[in-house]
Amino acid sequence: MNKTYPFRLYNSLSRQKDIFRPKVSDKVSVYSCGVTVYDYCHLGHGLQAYTIGILVGYLKRLGYEVKHIRNYTDVDDKIIARAQQRDIKPLELSERMIECARRDFLSLGVLENFTEVKVSENLKAIISMIEDLISAGHAYATDDGHVYFDVLSKHDYGKLSGQKVDCHHASAREIKSGHKRNEQDFVLWKPEKIEGAYWASPWGDGRPGWHIECSALAKMYLGDSIDIHCGGLDLIFPHHENEIAQSECANGCEFARFWVHNGLLTIDKQKMSKSLGNFITIEDCVRRFHPEVIKLAFCQNHYRSNLDLSEQIFIQTLKKLLYFYQTLQTCEGLMQRLDMPYICQKFKLAITLHDAKCIPQEVLPHLHPHGAEFVKLLEEVTEAMADDLNTPKAFAAIHQVFKLLNQVMAGKKSKEIAALCSWVRQHLDDWFALFGILQQSPEKMLHLLSLQGIEALGVKQAEVEALLAARATARENKNWMESDRIRDQLEQLGVAVLDRAGETFWTLA
Numbered sequence: 001m002n003k004t005y006p007f008r009l010y011n012s013l014s015r016q017k018d019i020f021r022p023k024v025s026d027k028v029s030v031y032s033c034g035v036t037v038y039d040y041c042h043l044g045h046g047l048q049a050y051t052i053g054i055l056v057g058y059l060k061r062l063g064y065e066v067k068h069i070r071n072y073t074d075v076d077d078k079i080i081a082r083a084q085q086r087d088i089k090p091l092e093l094s095e096r097m098i099e100c101a102r103r104d105f106l107s108l109g110v111l112e113n114f115t116e117v118k119v120s121e122n123l124k125a126i127i128s129m130i131e132d133l134i135s136a137g138h139a140y141a142t143d144d145g146h147v148y149f150d151v152l153s154k155h156d157y158g159k160l161s162g163q164k165v166d167c168h169h170a171s172a173r174e175i176k177s178g179h180k181r182n183e184q185d186f187v188l189w190k191p192e193k194i195e196g197a198y199w200a201s202p203w204g205d206g207r208p209g210w211h212i213e214c215s216a217l218a219k220m221y222l223g224d225s226i227d228i229h230c231g232g233l234d235l236i237f238p239h240h241e242n243e244i245a246q247s248e249c250a251n252g253c254e255f256a257r258f259w260v261h262n263g264l265l266t267i268d269k270q271k272m273s274k275s276l277g278n279f280i281t282i283e284d285c286v287r288r289f290h291p292e293v294i295k296l297a298f299c300q301n302h303y304r305s306n307l308d309l310s311e312q313i314f315i316q317t318l319k320k321l322l323y324f325y326q327t328l329q330t331c332e333g334l335m336q337r338l339d340m341p342y343i344c345q346k347f348k349l350a351i352t353l354h355d356a357k358c359i360p361q362e363v364l365p366h367l368h369p370h371g372a373e374f375v376k377l378l379e380e381v382t383e384a385m386a387d388d389l390n391t392p393k394a395f396a397a398i399h400q401v402f403k404l405l406n407q408v409m410a411g412k413k414s415k416e417i418a419a420l421c422s423w424v425r426q427h428l429d430d431w432f433a434l435f436g437i438l439q440q441s442p443e444k445m446l447h448l449l450s451l452q453g454i455e456a457l458g459v460k461q462a463e464v465e466a467l468l469a470a471r472a473t474a475r476e477n478k479n480w481m482e483s484d485r486i487r488d489q490l491e492q493l494g495v496a497v498l499d500r501a502g503e504t505f506w507t508l509a
């Protein structure tokens with residue numbers, strides 16, 4: 001932790017990892033494309049919001065002041081269609097879905113990372129940007145009230161996605177009423193007067209196209225040029241390409257310096273999509289697995305790779321989290337030895353539980369022969385995170401830290417070891433706060449995760465309790481054979497029994 005590593009972030013625009021520095025010394029502006037709110041949020045939305053949360057949290061950790069704007073698309077064809085099916089107003093449906101999205105993002109601990117903005121509350125900014133594009137010759141209105149962006153008017157259109165524009169310009173005869181000049185021209189304004197989803201504009205009543213919303217909201221809340229624009233990989237074309245075209249033509253400067261795209265989520269190898277109907281909602285998932293299990297499963301994957309989750313992976317992740325909490329519980333027991341300061345004569349130090357984090361690194365090898373290894377592993381975490389937020393690499397090192405902690409704690413208990421474990425624990429805590437895991441009391445989580453774990457394995461809590469009671473009776477009667485038989489039976493169900501200090505505990509095997 002002596003070294004500093006420059007933060008290298010993969011930029012889809014330059015197609016390489018670039019060293020990140022904000023345009024204005026210590027301030028970072030981030031825009032991310034949010035949810036189109038016609039249904040409940042699925043786990044893919046959770047992954048996206050969580051990934052950006054890690055980026056925002058990491059930037060704050062580096063000392064930057066971050067302003068992150070995330071939109072809710074609350075005006076859209078799908079919202080209108082769904083609202084009509086239910087016989088309610090479109091904005092009534094989207095408002096309900098925004099409430100649910102907030103609840104879901106809160107459960108994943110990502111709600112505080114962003115300021116939410118809604119399309120329906122910013123029509124003035126959207127219309128004004130369309131007017132700017134028309135007057136600069138980058139957009140045109142047709143006589144039926146459509147407004148289109150003229151892609152041939154931007155010389156470097158396609159620079160993000162690599163998509164080339166087909167240079168076919170329609171002749172005047174071909175441009176009939178409501179027709180585009182070029183097949184790839186995209187809509188900025190749609191002339192449709194749908195109850196509860198239309199606004200007055202210079203081109204008649206209607207509503208904005210999807211792409212212009214993000215360009216206008218980013219300008220309105222963050223300015224003409226921003227540091228980082230985020231979104232899912234599936235948004236590169238056409239959405240982000242079109243955002244660049246609109247913003248750069250309207251503002252006359254580079255729109256976003258960094259384009260950050262996260263991979264997509266599949267469940268049992270099936271693409272999660274609301275339109276396909278095979279999605280798992282965040283709400284359903286949180287009901288079965290603690291949010292920390294979900295977040296740990298997200299972290300095991302690099303954010304730019306696609307992630308495939310399954311019941312099996314959630315159970316494995318739950319066991320890993322259980323192992324982390326068990327280690328922390330042992331660690332806490334040991335740390336109580338620091339109620340009185342540990343005096344380190346050689347270095348003239350008095351170490352208490354509160355300032356263990358400040359122990360200089362060179363002291364650690366004197367506390368335990370493995371002291372220097374902890375320093376090296378924590379250095380690896382720092383280095384991995386600076387390298388394009390490589391969370392799988394960081395977690396590989398964190399796993400080694402836990403293994404080593406268990407090894408050290410299994411030996412002789414002393415104040416030296418307690419001081420070392422406290423140092424490690426306090427340094428890890430900063431990372432765990434960023435990842436949003438290991439934020440609960442070990443005791444509470446060990447119980448809850450064990451319960452969720454056996455349930456996921458298809459075992460009822462009552463069945464486990466009945467077997468434990470039968471085993472207790474057998475032990476009272478000193479019937480060791482019966483007691484061992486029940487222990488084996490529990491183990492086959494996936495439950496491990498521990499007898500400690502006259503008490504019996506159980507956990508996942």
Ligand SMILES: [Zn+2]
Nearest residue numbers: 032033214239
């Ligand atoms: Zn967008």
